[in-house]
Amino acid sequence: MKGVIYYYSATGNTKLACEYIALNIKNIPFELVNIAKNSNINMSGYDVVGFAVPTDFWGPPYLVKTFIDTLPEQHNKPVFIFNTYGLLSGKTLEILKDWVKAKGFKVIAGYSLQTPESYPPLIVKGITSKNAPKRKDLHKFNNFISELDRLLLSSSFGELEFADLKIGLINSLVPIRPRNTAKHDMGEKFVDLTLCTECGICKNECPYEAIRLNPKPVFNMDRCYGCWSCFNHCPNKAIYTRTIRGKGHYPKPLESLKQKLK
Numbered sequence: 072m073k074g075v076i077y078y079y080s081a082t083g084n085t086k087l088a089c090e091y092i093a094l095n096i097k098n099i100p101f102e103l104v105n106i107a108k109n110s111n112i113n114m115s116g117y118d119v120v121g122f123a124v125p126t127d128f129w130g131p132p133y134l135v136k137t138f139i140d141t142l143p144e145q146h147n148k149p150v151f152i153f154n155t156y157g158l159l160s161g162k163t164l165e166i167l168k169d170w171v172k173a174k175g176f177k178v179i180a181g182y183s184l185q186t187p188e189s190y191p192p193l194i195v196k197g198i199t200s201k202n203a204p205k206r207k208d209l210h211k212f213n214n215f216i217s218e219l220d221r222l223l224l225s226s227s228f229g230e231l232e233f234a235d236l237k238i239g240l241i242n243s244l245v246p247i248r249p250r251n252t253a254k255h256d257m258g259e260k261f262v263d264l265t266l267c268t269e270c271g272i273c274k275n276e277c278p279y280e281a282i283r284l285n286p287k288p289v290f291n292m293d294r295c296y297g298c299w300s301c302f303n304h305c306p307n308k309a310i311y312t313r314t315i316r317g318k319g320h321y322p323k324p325l326e327s328l329k330q331k332l333k
Contacts, residue, residue, distance in 0.1 A: 074101045074223070075114070076121035079135055079278065081300050082189040083324045085125045085155045091332040092121070092153070095216045098224045106138045107278040114148065119179075119223060122171060123153040125189070128253045129161025129245045133296045134278050136170060145175035151219055152181040152236075157188030157200050161245040165238055179222055181236045182215040184208070187328055191299050191319035192256070201325060209331055257297035258312050260290050266309035273301035273310060 076093065080086035086105070093101040099119065114120060122139075124131045131154070150171050154163045160183040168178050185203040188194055204212060267287050274282040281294035282301060288310065290301075302310045303322050311317065 072099050072118040072223075073116070074099045074119040074121065075104055075117045076101055076123055077104050077106050077138070078121075078123035079106050079125070079132060079138075080123075081125055081132075081278070081298050082303055082321050084186040084189060084328065085123050087324050087328065087332050088153070088155055088184055088186065089121075089123050092123075092216055092219075095213070096220050096223065098220050107134060112138075112142055114142075114145075119149045119151070120176065121151045121153060122167060123155075124163065124167060126154055126156035126160050126163045126183075127298065128248045128256070129159060129242075130163050130247060131167045131170070132278075132298065133251075134298075135167070139170045139174060142174050147175065147177040149179045150176040151179055154183050155186045156183060157186065157190055157203075158193060158198055159245060160185075160238065160242050162238065162242060162247055164236055166247070168236055178236070180215070180219050182212065183238070184212050187321070187325045189299075189303070189321040191302060191315055191321065194321060195315055195319040201327065203328075204331065251296065253297035254292070254295055255297070257295075257299060258314070259292070260295075260301070261311055261313075262288050263309045263311065263316075266307045268307060268309075270306065272304050272306060276300045276304040 076089050078085055078089045089103055093103060124135050152164060152167045152171060154160060164181050164183050168181060172178060185200060185208055187203055188198055188200045264287060269286045271284055273288050274284055277300055279294050279296050281291045283289050303320050308317050308320060
């Protein structure tokens with residue numbers, strides 16, 4: 072038996088957590104597939120599937136919805152769902168559960184893990200969650216992995232029950248936002264021509280293929296969904312918006328998070 076975790080990770084936090092899950096699951100080997108870079112959706116060779124996402128405006132990113140929509144109908148294939156978040160998880164797990172159940176997956180487990188904040192507008196305001204996950208949260212995360220590992224030891228996945236996911240009172244009160252909210256919040260993007268080296272990293276990192284080089288970056292706002300990936304990954308901080316310039320970047324996981332999830 073083997074499993075696969077389909078993940079999207081804008082800044083590396085979610086990927087790091089997925090690697091940690093795969094490392095600590097002992098009963099089934101897991102392959103990790105980045106849905107922003109890989110179109111492989113053949114699930115026939117996998118006995119269990121995981122979906123892992125970062126929280127984007129209190130819900131799953133638009134990219135994940137479009138990916139799930141392309142999947143073939145399933146017949147109770149076991150799936151676990153997982154998300155990382157900075158300030159609030161919102162209804163990410165609940166919405167993701169509805170998406171995968173609508174495709175015929177059987178949800179057996181789910182978990183939300185707080186990690187350092189990667190959303191530039193919050194970082195600029197001093198909301199960083201840089202010490203996340205705290206020791207007690209990491210303990211709970213390890214317990215989730217252990218329980219998931221126990222479930223995967225079952226001789227018959229058909230006996231597994233649907234997971235009763237709890238998102239907490241505060242998250243349950245967070246309103247569901249339209250999927251283009253993030254784009255409107257980010258607004259128009261600009262390039263400092265004196266800082267841009269035409270390296271193409273922004274284009275390569277954009278999961279929505281909303282950037283072309285001419286030779287400087289040109290943004291297609293019809294395709295953009297305000298994920299801040301181009302902003303975060305620009306090595307020279309040449310990309311900016313009307314409200315944020317030269318600060319608030321989160322290009323990769325903090326060293327403290329790497330130490331906790333190694």
